[in-house]
Amino acid sequence: MTETIHSFLLIAIIAAVTASIRFMPFVVFRKDAPRVIIYLGKVLPHAIMGMLLVYCLKGISIFTGAHGIPEFISIAFVVAVHKWRHNTLLSLIGGTAIYMLLVQLVF
Amino acid sequence: MERKRKTIRYAFQASLPIMAGYIVLGIGFGILLQNAGYSWLYAVVMSIAIYAGSMQYVAVELLAGGASLAAAALMTFFVNIRHLFYGISMLEPYKNTGLKKPYLIFALTDETFLLVCTPNIPGDIDRNGYYFFISLFNQIYWVIGCVSGALLGNIIPFDTTGVDFVMTALFVVIFLEQWESVGKIAKKAAPKNESTDSAAQNTAKSLALRIKNGIITHIPAVTGLAASFLCLLIFGDEDFLIPSMVLISAVLLAARGRLERGEMHD
Known part of the structure; x- marks a missing residue:
């Protein structure tokens, strides 16, 4: 029983911290945000996407295992197909299928 | 409705x-x-x-x-x-x-x-x-x-x-979409050329301007990639996110003048 309570407290605290982080900018800048923050708000989305890409790929080790080759091939595929057709679903499904084939069958 | x-x-x-x-x-x-x-x-x-x-x-x-x-x-x-x-x-x-x-x-x-x-x-x-x-x-x-x-x-x-690769693929697609959307703004922002210049000069000038605008408008995206990658190399995959956020903010703040000037055209 105490274990269940502890589990629920853990879930509650994780939920509370997550929500606090999400609400923080809106609470701190609830009046008019300074111009520098508005500027950051405009340019950050573009920078964040790069950061998230690196975040997704951080687990790759270049020197061991598959050397990141499946990731490289699949991303190159996604870029090429997306440049060609501009169809998001096609790029995603194609890229993921190729990645799954590569990691399951080739490497 | x-x-x-x-x-x-x-x-x-x-x-x-x-x-x-x-x-x-x-x-x-x-x-x-x-x-x-x-x-x-x-x-x-x-x-x-x-x-x-x-x-x-x-x-x-x-x-x-x-x-x-x-x-x-x-x-x-x-x-x-x-x-x-x-x-x-x-x-x-x-x-x-x-x-x-x-x-x-x-x-x-x-x-x-x-x-x-x-x-x-x-x-x-x-x-x-x-x-x-x-x-x-x-x-x-x-x-x-x-x-x-x-x-x-x-x-x-x-x-x-490997099915979770779909998220990586999605980030790649959004990155591309954003990249192309600011590229379009940069092209539009390139001012019309003065008619006194010769045609060849015009093309060279507008090309140079386009490249310059292109570089400036892509600063945020490139910063995000490069700063995060650098921090990943230095701090390792467990701890790189916070240094990345600090570095990205610092670079973007330093580039503020340039980026805001570029933005006046849109």
Whole structure:
């Protein structure tokens, strides 16, 4: 029983911290945000996407295992197909299928 | 009414890639939870109350390991601190969203942010409605994924290794879309040439200008990639996010003059 309570407290605290982080900018800048923050708000989305890409790929080790080759091939595929057709679903499904084939069958 | 239907349909179509990604990632979480010996009810509670992809994976470890509350709070802070950036980016777009605002902020995950940060919303779509339905649909997919993973996780008949690549692919696609959208603005911003110059000079000049504008407008995207990669090399994959955020902010603040001047044209 105490274990269940502890589990629920853990879930509650994780939920509370997550929500606090999400609400923080809106609470701190609830009046008019300074111009520098508005500027950051405009340019950050573009920078964040790069950061998230690196975040997704951080687990790759270049020197061991598959050397990141499946990731490289699949991303190159996604870029090429997306440049060609501009169809998001096609790029995603194609890229993921190729990645799954590569990691399951080739490497 | 017609506008609302259109908005819902538009939001649903935009959310389809996340449907695929979230159901897959959610199932992964559910299987992890089930293997750790927790009932599917935990999946319901966690996917509704926490609603954060990677953090829920970590949360399973925290639960199973019986972590202390302080350790869990600290861990959550470090894993989710990147969400600060999302809030800062959405301050203006979410400004006049009224009663929807608290839920929009609560549900601002990585993937929802992807769809709300730089959307090309057509004129006949209600912007605030788009934000709301994107947020809601995404959370529904997430809850469905988490719960079904916890309920039937281990009976999936085929090898799903690598299926989580769909999220990486989505980041690549959004990165490309953003890259091309600022490229278009840069092209439009290139001023018309003076007629006194010769044609050849004109082309050379406008090409140089285009390249210059192109470089400036891509500063944020390149900064994000390069700064994060540099920090990954220096700090390693466990600790690189916070230094990346600091470095990205510093570079973007340093480039503010240039970037804001470039923006005057749009």
